[in-house]
Structures are given as C-alpha cells and as structure tokens.
Amino acid sequence: MNRIDRISAILIHLQSRRVVKAGDIADRFNISLRTVYRDIKTLEEAGIPLIGEAGIGYSIMDGYRLPPVMFTREEATAFLTAEKLMEKLTDPSSDENYKSAMFKIRSVLRMAEKDFLENIDGHIEVVKSRRVAPGARLDLNPLQIILKGIGERQVLSIHYFAAHNQQKSERCIEPVGVFYLDNYWHLIAWCRLREDYRDFRLDRISNISLTGERFRTQHPNLSEYIEESAREKNLQTVTIRVEKQIVRYLNEQKYYNGFVSEKEVDGMVEMTFLTEFIEGFVRWIMMYGDMAEIVSPCELKTKIRELSTVILERNQ
Numbered sequence: 232m233n234r235i236d237r238i239s240a241i242l243i244h245l246q247s248r249r250v251v252k253a254g255d256i257a258d259r260f261n262i263s264l265r266t267v268y269r270d271i272k273t274l275e276e277a278g279i280p281l282i283g284e285a286g287i288g289y290s291i292m293d294g295y296r297l298p299p300v301m302f303t304r305e306e307a308t309a310f311l312t313a314e315k316l317m318e319k320l321t322d323p324s325s326d327e328n329y330k331s332a333m334f335k336i337r338s339v340l341r342m343a344e345k346d347f348l349e350n351i352d353g354h355i356e357v358v359k360s361r362r363v364a365p366g367a368r369l370d371l372n373p374l375q376i377i378l379k380g381i382g383e384r385q386v387l388s389i390h391y392f393a394a395h396n397q398q399k400s401e402r403c404i405e406p407v408g409v410f411y412l413d414n415y416w417h418l419i420a421w422c423r424l425r426e427d428y429r430d431f432r433l434d435r436i437s438n439i440s441l442t443g444e445r446f447r448t449q450h451p452n453l454s455e456y457i458e459e460s461a462r463e464k465n466l467q468t469v470t471i472r473v474e475k476q477i478v479r480y481l482n483e484q485k486y487y488n489g490f491v492s493e494k495e496v497d498g499m500v501e502m503t504f505l506t507e508f509i510e511g512f513v514r515w516i517m518m519y520g521d522m523a524e525i526v527s528p529c530e531l532k533t534k535i536r537e538l539s540t541v542i543l544e545r546n547q
Contacts, residue, residue, distance in 0.1 A: 232260070235469045239531045242279065252288040296305050303337065307344045308334055312355060319357040320411060324372035332400050377418055380406045384445050387420070388530040391431060398426065404431070408453030419456055422450065428456065466505040469512060470526035473500050477522050488515055501526065513538060 232240070237260055244259065253267045262270075270288060275281050300311070310333060317329040318402065328484035330345050337345060363478045392399050402546055404420035407428070411417070416433040449458065466489070478500050480495075489506040492506045513534045516523055525532045 234270075236261075238273055241267075241270055242274060245274075245281070245289060245409075250288040250290045255288075255427065280413065290409060291483040302340060302344065304344050304347055306350055307336070307340055308351070311348050311352065315355050315357045317494075321416075322372040322374045324375040328375070373433050373436055374409065374416065375419075376441060377406055377409055377437050380441055384447075386423075386442045386444040386446050387442050388438075388442050389431070389436050392435045392437065399437075402427070403442065405448060405450065407450045407456060410457075411455065419453060421450060422448075425442070438442055466507050467509055467528065468526065469506055469531060471502050471504075471516060472501065472518060472524050472526055474522040475500055481519075484515065488512055499524075509534065 240260070241256055244256065252263055253271075256262075256263050256267045259507075271281065272285070280295050281289055282292060283289045283441060287389060314333050318326050320328075337348070340348070377387065379385070384405075387404050390399065391399050402422055402424045404418075404422050407419040407421065409416055409418050411517060418431040418433060418436075420429060420431060421427070422429040445537070450456075469489075475498075481502075483505070485502065488511075489504040491503045491505055493500055493502045495501070500522065504512070509531060513531060516525075520535070525535065
C-alpha cells in the first residue's frame with residue numbers, strides 16, 4: 232500500500248471509532264509508531280480536525296465526515312457475501328438492517344461494480360440448518376435485542392429451555408457477548424438465577440425483553456471469557472497428521488473435536504486441536520487410523536493402543 236492510500240485508509244479508520252490508539256493503527260497497517268505519528272501530522276496539515284491525547288488515542292472532532300468513499304470490487308464482493316450470511320445466519324431484524332445498509336453501499340458503487348454484483352448475486356448461497364430446538368419461536372428476533380442490551384448495559388429477561396434437564400425457566404441475565412458456533416448463535420451472560428456465567432443458545436430462548444434496569448458489574452469482554460473458560464476446562468492440545476485425500480471428510484467433524492489450525496507438513500496435513508475429552512477424540516480419530524498418525528501427546532498414542540487391544544481381544 233502506498234503512502235497516499237494508507238493515509239486515506241487511516242482517515243477512514245479514525246472515522247470508524249470514537250477513539251483510535253496509535254498502536255492499533257500501527258498493527259493494522261504494519262507500520263512503526265513513528266510512521267503513524269508522521270501520517271497523523273500529514274492529516275492535521277491537510278485540515279482534518281484531529282484531537283490527540285497522550286495515552287488515550289486520536290479522535291476526529293464531532294461533525295466532521297469524509298465524503299462517500301468508493302469501494303473496490305473485492306470490497307463490494309465481501310459485502311455481498313456478508314449479506315448472504317446475514318440473511319440465513321441471523322434473525323429477520325438484523326437481516327433487514329443489513330439489507331438497508333447494503334442499499335446505501337450499492338448507491339455509491341461505480342456502474343461496473345454494480346453490474347458485477349448483479350452477475351454474481353445468484354451464485355452465492357448459504358444453507359441454514361433445519362434443526363430447531365423444542366419450544367423455539369421462529370418469529371423471535373433476539374439478536375438485535377441482545378446487542379442493544381450489551382451496548383446499553385441493560386438487564387435482559389428471558390424464558391429459556393435447558394436441554395440437559397429438559398426444563399423451562401425464566402431468568403434475568405446481564406449480557407456479555409454473542410458468538411456463532413456449529414450452526415447456532417450463543418449468548419454468554421451472567422445469570423442472576425445461577426449466580427454464574429452461562430452459555431445460552433439463542434434457538435432455545437422462547438421470549439426475551441429488555442427490563443430497563445442498568446447493570447454496573449464490569450464483566451470481561453467475550454474473548455477474555457472464552458480464553459478463561461478454555462483454561463478452566465483444562466483443554467489439551469492434540470496434533471495429528473492425516474493424508475490429504477481424507478481431509479475433505481474431516482471438514483465438518485473436526486470443528487466438533489476442537490479444531491484450531493492446519494498446515495501442510497511432509498506431504499501430509501498437520502492439524503491441531505484443543506480438546507477436553509481425550510477419550511472421545513481417540514474414538515473419533517480411530518475411524519481414520521490407517522490414514523492418520525498421532526504427533527502428540529503420547530497419552531493419545533497410549534490410549535489408541537489400549538483401545539485397539541481391547542477391540543482385538545473381544546473379536547478373536
């Protein structure tokens with residue numbers, strides 16, 4: 232990226248948040264802090280009303296806005312792909328808001344980019360799982376309510392169906408964050424009924440509302456909570472190598488077994504997992520035993536040998 236493009240991108244970045252730290256700019260554009268300070272000075276000399284405070288960051292004076300920007304074809308394609316995801320993987324309210332935003336985005340595209348999006352629109356699809364939890368309301372739009380609760384630090388009231396004991400309950404919760412995993416949206420929140428953090432699946436919420444009550448507790452952000460949960464669960468790192476021809480058969484299953492990353496090593500695909508149930512992992516990977524090898528831990532190799540011995544003894 233040349234300097235002019237970078238400075239323009241920094242200006243857009245500054246407009247996207249109330250306060251932006253110099254370190255964040257340096258990380259995004261892979262430049263030194265000295266270069267950040269020089270680029271910020273260039274923006275100030277160009278008449279951009281910037282406010283900078285040591286130890287806090289930079290902000291643009293309220294009321295200043297950059298005229299509509301032109302998106303690249305790649306950026307426009309990313310927006311279209313996101314629209315397909317929003318349509319199938321969020322609730323109707325979130326989808327409607329995104330469609331409204333997409334009309335505004337399309338309005339500033341060049342004609343060539345508009346035609347390009349029209350040509351590929353019918354060639355991107357997201358297939359949503361048909362699985363629905365008992366008692367789930369298909370007309371419920373929880374995501375926007377939850378996000379409003381997070382942003383305004385409001386207590387939520389929910390009616391929830393717990394799968395582990397097949398019971399329904401009414402709870403007041405303090406929302407922390409949402410994430411999408413294995414075809415479902417999840418809400419992490421402090422449950423006042425259980426006096427602990429809980430993971431609520433959105434499809435099991437039959438009713439949700441804002442109570443109007445503000446909570447003052449300073450909860451961890453979502454990434455901090457997930458990292459802490461992983462430590463508390465005592466997750467084990469497992470590394471295996473599999474032959475390339477079976478990788479496509481693992482694509483869905485691997486996520487249920489704690490998949491983290493993969494890379495090619497010596498003509499094979501090396502996969503890393505984090506799992507709390509090593510016994511279950513052993514039984515899963517044995518399905519592909521003749522096309523897979525264990526790199527670590529040694530405990531996994533031992534358990535596979537022990538299980539193989541038991542199977543052989545039972546089938547002699």
